[in-house]
Amino acid sequence: MRSTRREFMKTAAVSAVVAATSGGAVAETVLRPEPIRWVKSVCRFCGTGCGVMLGVRDGRFVALRGDAKHPTTKGLVCAKSLFLPKIVQAKDRLKVPQIRKNGVLKDASWDEAMELVASKFAESIQKHGPDSVAFYGSGQAMSEESYLANRLFKGGIGTNNVEGNPRLCMASAVGGYVTTFGKDEPMGSYDDIDHAKVFFLVGSNTAECHPVIFDRILATKQARKDVLVIVLDPRRSPIAEIADVMLDPKPGFDLPVFHSMAHVIIKENLHDPDFIAKHCQFKIVKDGKPVNVSFDDYVKFLEGFTPRKAELQSGVPADQIVEAARLFAKGPTMSFWTMGLNQRSRGVWANNLMHNLHLITGQIGKPGMTPFSLTGQPNACGGVRDTGSLCHILPYGRSVKKAKHREEMEKLWGAKPGTIPPKPGLNTIEMFRALARDEIKAMLILTTNPGQSLPNASVYRDAMGKPRPGKPFICVIDAYPTRTTELADVVLPAAMWSEKTGVFGMSERRYQLHPKIIDAPGESRSDFDVLLDFATRLEEKGVVPKGYIGGKFKTTDDIWEEMREASRDTAYDFRGITRERLRNERGVRWPAPTPNHPGTSRRFVKGEDPILDAGPYADNTLKPGEIKFYAAPKFRATVWLRPPLGPSEPPDDEYPFVLSTGRVLEHWHTGTMTMRARELRRSYPECFCEINPKDAKRLGIKNGSRVKITSRRGTAWAKARLIAGPREGMIFVPFCWEDDPSLINRVTIDAYDPGSKQPEFKICAVKLEKA
Amino acid sequence: MVGAYVRAKTADLGGTRRRAEEIEGLETFDLEREGMFGVVVEGPSIDAVHDVIEGRLTRLEGVLGVFPVSLEIDDPSVPTGAVKGTPGGVS
Numbered sequence: 001m002r003s004t005r006r007e008f009m010k011t012a013a014v015s016a017v018v019a020a021t022s023g024g025a026v027a028e029t030v031l032r033p034e035p036i037r038w039v040k041s042v043c044r045f046c047g048t049g050c051g052v053m054l055g056v057r058d059g060r061f062v063a064l065r066g067d068a069k070h071p072t073t074k075g076l077v078c079a080k081s082l083f084l085p086k087i088v089q090a091k092d093r094l095k096v097p098q099i100r101k102n103g104v105l106k107d108a109s110w111d112e113a114m115e116l117v118a119s120k121f122a123e124s125i126q127k128h129g130p131d132s133v134a135f136y137g138s139g140q141a142m143s144e145e146s147y148l149a150n151r152l153f154k155g156g157i158g159t160n161n162v163e164g165n166p167r168l169c170m171a172s173a174v175g176g177y178v179t180t181f182g183k184d185e186p187m188g189s190y191d192d193i194d195h196a197k198v199f200f201l202v203g204s205n206t207a208e209c210h211p212v213i214f215d216r217i218l219a220t221k222q223a224r225k226d227v228l229v230i231v232l233d234p235r236r237s238p239i240a241e242i243a244d245v246m247l248d249p250k251p252g253f254d255l256p257v258f259h260s261m262a263h264v265i266i267k268e269n270l271h272d273p274d275f276i277a278k279h280c281q282f283k284i285v286k287d288g289k290p291v292n293v294s295f296d297d298y299v300k301f302l303e304g305f306t307p308r309k310a311e312l313q314s315g316v317p318a319d320q321i322v323e324a325a326r327l328f329a330k331g332p333t334m335s336f337w338t339m340g341l342n343q344r345s346r347g348v349w350a351n352n353l354m355h356n357l358h359l360i361t362g363q364i365g366k367p368g369m370t371p372f373s374l375t376g377q378p379n380a381c382g383g384v385r386d387t388g389s390l391c392h393i394l395p396y397g398r399s400v401k402k403a404k405h406r407e408e409m410e411k412l413w414g415a416k417p418g419t420i421p422p423k424p425g426l427n428t429i430e431m432f433r434a435l436a437r438d439e440i441k442a443m444l445i446l447t448t449n450p451g452q453s454l455p456n457a458s459v460y461r462d463a464m465g466k467p468r469p470g471k472p473f474i475c476v477i478d479a480y481p482t483r484t485t486e487l488a489d490v491v492l493p494a495a496m497w498s499e500k501t502g503v504f505g506m507s508e509r510r511y512q513l514h515p516k517i518i519d520a521p522g523e524s525r526s527d528f529d530v531l532l533d534f535a536t537r538l539e540e541k542g543v544v545p546k547g548y549i550g551g552k553f554k555t556t557d558d559i560w561e562e563m564r565e566a567s568r569d570t571a572y573d574f575r576g577i578t579r580e581r582l583r584n585e586r587g588v589r590w591p592a593p594t595p596n597h598p599g600t601s602r603r604f605v606k607g608e609d610p611i612l613d614a615g616p617y618a619d620n621t622l623k624p625g626e627i628k629f630y631a632a633p634k635f636r637a638t639v640w641l642r643p644p645l646g647p648s649e650p651p652d653d654e655y656p657f658v659l660s661t662g663r664v665l666e667h668w669h670t671g672t673m674t675m676r677a678r679e680l681r682r683s684y685p686e687c688f689c690e691i692n693p694k695d696a697k698r699l700g701i702k703n704g705s706r707v708k709i710t711s712r713r714g715t716a717w718a719k720a721r722l723i724a725g726p727r728e729g730m731i732f733v734p735f736c737w738e739d740d741p742s743l744i745n746r747v748t749i750d751a752y753d754p755g756s757k758q759p760e761f762k763i764c765a766v767k768l769e770k771a
Numbered sequence: 772m773v774g775a776y777v778r779a780k781t782a783d784l785g786g787t788r789r790r791a792e793e794i795e796g797l798e799t800f801d802l803e804r805e806g807m808f809g810v811v812v813e814g815p816s817i818d819a820v821h822d823v824i825e826g827r828l829t830r831l832e833g834v835l836g837v838f839p840v841s842l843e844i845d846d847p848s849v850p851t852g853a854v855k856g857t858p859g860g861v862s
C-alpha cells in the first residue's frame with residue numbers, strides 16, 4: 001500500500017513537471033483519480049502572480065503545485081510557494097485578539113478588542129480631527145480589502161492619511177509611468193517575453209526575486225540563439241551568469257549610463273525619428289516647473305553624456321556603454337527593473353530615463369518591445385496602486401487633487417460632498433514621523449511589518465512602541481507575531497490568503513481570484529471582515545455617516561461590483577471582469593470593459609486596447625496597430641532631460657562603504673512567512689553580508705566571520721560572505737531576518753525621492769568592521 | 772517528494788544530468804525540451820529533499836536553475852486549518 005502510494009506520488013510529480021514544461025496536457029488526466037481536491041488559485045508571494053493549484057484533503061491544505069493551465073506562468077512556481085501549505089499552518093499563527101495591558105499583550109474577545117480600537121479612533125477624530133488618524137496597508141491585502149479601507153478613511157472619516165507598503169517598493173515606478181505616459185502600470189505584458197531578442201535587466205535580481213520570469217527569459221535565450229541579455233547593476237547577482245553585457249555602475253550613478261546610451265543611439269542614427277515626431281515631447285524642469293524643449297535641445301543635453309564622460313561619472317567602461325546602446329536599439333528590447341531603480345532618492349528620474357530609451361527607439365507597443373516594471377508583492381499593483389490606496393490618489397487613476405475625481409468617488413461611495421480632502425495626506429515616512437511627534441494619534445496597520453521594513457527603523461519602532469504619555473494608539477492586523485505586533489496596543493489575528501476569497505492583481509495587469517479553501521485557525525478573521533466591523537462601529541460612534549459602509553457589503557463579491565463600476569470611463573475599465581469570469585478563468589488583464597472582452601496584452605495600441613475603441617479616450621480615426629498615448633498631455637509621452645544626481649548619502653571617509661539591501665531566493669521580504677518553513681529557514685539560518693573579497697582582504701575579514709555594519713543611524717551584525725557580487729566599496733545585506741543584531745533597517749536611510757516619496761533603501765553610507 | 776525541472780547549459784546537458792543522477796534520492800527523466808531535464812527528489816523528510824535541491828542540485832556545475840513544480844507533504848503532523856471556523860465567515 002505504502003509503495004503504491006509512493007509510486008503514485010512519483011507519477012504525479014513527474015506528470016506535473018511534464019505538464020508544466022509542455023503546455024499542460026498531462027496533469028489533468030493523471031491527477032484526476034487522486035483523492036486530493038485541487039483548487040485553482042494564485043501564489044501568495046511575489047508579483048509574478050504564478051497560477052497555482054492548492055490541494056485539500058480532509059479539510060487540510062496538504063499540497064501545492066503549479067497550474068499548468070495558467071496562460072502566462074504555465075505550471076511554473078518557485079521554492080517559496082511550495083512551502084505555503086506549511087507556512088499557512090504554522091503552529092504560531094495568531095488565533096485570538098490581544099490587548100496590551102500593563103505593557104503585556106493579553107488575550108481578549110473580538111468585541112472587547114474591536115470596541116477599544118473603534119473608541120480610540122473615534123476619540124482621536126472627535127478631539128483632533130480626521131487627520132489625526134491613519135491607515136497603513138499592504139500589497140498583500142486583497143484588492144477588496146485595500147479598496148474598503150481607502151473608502152472608509154477617505155470617504156467616510158475624511159482623511160487622506162492612507163498609505164501602504166508599496167510606497168516602499170514601487171512608488172518610483174508609478175511616478176515614472178505617470179510622468180512619462182500619463183497613467184500608471186505597464187503597457188506590455190509577459191507575452192512580450194516570447195518576442196523579445198534583447199532583455200535589459202536593471203537593478204533586478206530576477207533569478208532570485210522573480211524566478212519564474214527569469215526562467216521564461218532563460219527559456220527564450222535557450223530556444224533562440226540570437227537572444228541577448230544586458231544587465232545593469234552594481235551587484236553581480238545570479239542573473240550576471242546569463243549576461244552578454246554586464247554594466248556595473250557605482251551605486252546610484254546609473255543615470256549617466258542611461259543618458260549615454262541615448263547619446264550613442266542618436267549619434268549613430270539608431271533612433272526612430274518618425275516615432276519621436278508622432279508620439280514624444282521633451283521636457284526639462286526649470287525653476288521647479290516642467291518646461292517643453294525640442295529634440296535638438298535633448299541632443300545638446302546628451303552631449304554632456306558621451307560614453308567617455310559617462311564612464312568618468314559612473315565607472316562603467318565607455319565601450320560597454322556603446323555596446324549596450326547598440327544592442328538595445330537593435331531590439332526588440334524588453335526591459336525589466338525592480339528595486340535597484342525604484343528604491344532611490346532619484347527613483348522616478350531613473351524610471352524616466354529607462355522609458356526614454358524605449359521612446360527614442362520607438363520600442364513600445366510592439367511585440368517584444370516594452371518597459372516593464374516587476375513587482376515584489378502579490379497585490380501591490382491591483383490592490384494598492386489601482387485602488388488608489390495611497391495618500392495622493394483615488395481609485396483607478398484618479399487624483400485627490402482633482403475636484404472632478406473627488407466628486408466622482410464621493411458620488412459612487414455615497415459620501416457627503418466635500419468629505420475627501422483636496423490635499424494629499426502624509427506619505428509613509430512623513431506619516432511615521434508624525435507618529436513619532438505624537439501628531440498621528442491612532443494608526444491601523446494591516447498585513448505588513450513596518451517594525452522591520454521601514455528604513456531607519458529604530459526611530460519608527462520607538463514611534464510605534466515606546467511607552468510615553470500621549471503615545472499614539474497602534475492596532476496591527478496580522479496572521480503571525482512580527483516585529484510590529486510586538487509594538488502594538490491591540491493585535492488582531494488575520495486569516496491568510498487560502499482562508500478567504502479575493503482578488504490579487506499582479507505585474508502584468510492580470511486580476512486573479514484566490515478562493516477560500518480552508519477555515520482560518522482559531523478566531524482569526526479576514527481583514528475584510530475586520531474592516532467591515534471597524535467601519536460599523538465608527539458609524540455607531542458618529543464619526544462616519546450611518547450606513548456609509550455598514551450593511552452595504554457582506555462579502556468581497558459585493559464590493560467587487562462597486563469596484564468594477566468605479567473603473568467605468570477610466571483607463572483601467574475592468575467592468576467586464578466579473579466574479580464569475582474570475583472563478584472560471586485564469587485571471588484577466590485589464591482593461592476589459594465587457595464580459596466577452598478577452599483582456600488586453602498591449603495598452604495604447606489600436607486594435608488591442610479597448611480603451612481606444614469606446615469611452616472618453618476612444619479614437620476611431622486610428623488604424624489597427626497604431627499607438628496613442630491617450631492619457632498623456634497632447635497624447636505625447638515625455639522624454640525627460642533629468643540631471644544625473646547621485647544618491648542622498650554617498651560614502652565618505654567616515655562611512656566609506658555603500659550598503660545595499662535586498663532579498664534571497666528562499667526568503668520573502670521580512671521573512672514573516674518564509675522563516676516559518678524550517679526548510680527555507682535552514683537554507684539561510686542567519687543574516688549574511690556579501691563583501692567583495694578585495695575589500696575583505698583589505699579589512700582582514702574572513703569568510704564566515706562576524707561583521708559589524710554601522711551607519712549614522714544604527715548598527716547591525718551579520719556573517720561575512722566573501723563573493724565578487726557587490727562591486728568594490730559596496731556591501732549587500734538581505735533584510736529578511738528579524739532578530740535584533742541582524743535588523744539591517746536600523747542602518748538604512750529614510751531619505752526619500754521628492755517625487756515618489758519612496759525611500760532610498762538601496763544606497764546609504766556605512767562603515768564595516770570585524771565584529 | 773518534489774518534482775522539478777532543471778535548466779542546464781545546453782552544451783553540457785548530458786554531463787550535467789549524469790552528475791545530477793549521482794545524487795542520492797534523485798532520479799532524472801527526459802523532458803524533450805532543449806536544455807532541460809526533469810527530476811524527482813525523494814527523502815525521509817522535507818528537510819532532506821530541500822537539502823538535495825538547494826544544497827546539491829542547484830550548485831552542480833552546468834545547472835542554471837532548478838524549478839520545482841510540485842510538492843507533496845505526506846506529513847500527518849501538519850495540523851488542519853479548522854479549529855473554530857471564521858466568525859461571520861463572509862469572505
Ligand code: SF4
Pocket residue numbers: 043044045046047048049050076077078079080081209210211212213
Ligand atoms: S515566482 Fe513569485 S509568484 Fe511565482 S511561485 Fe515564486 S514567489 Fe510565487
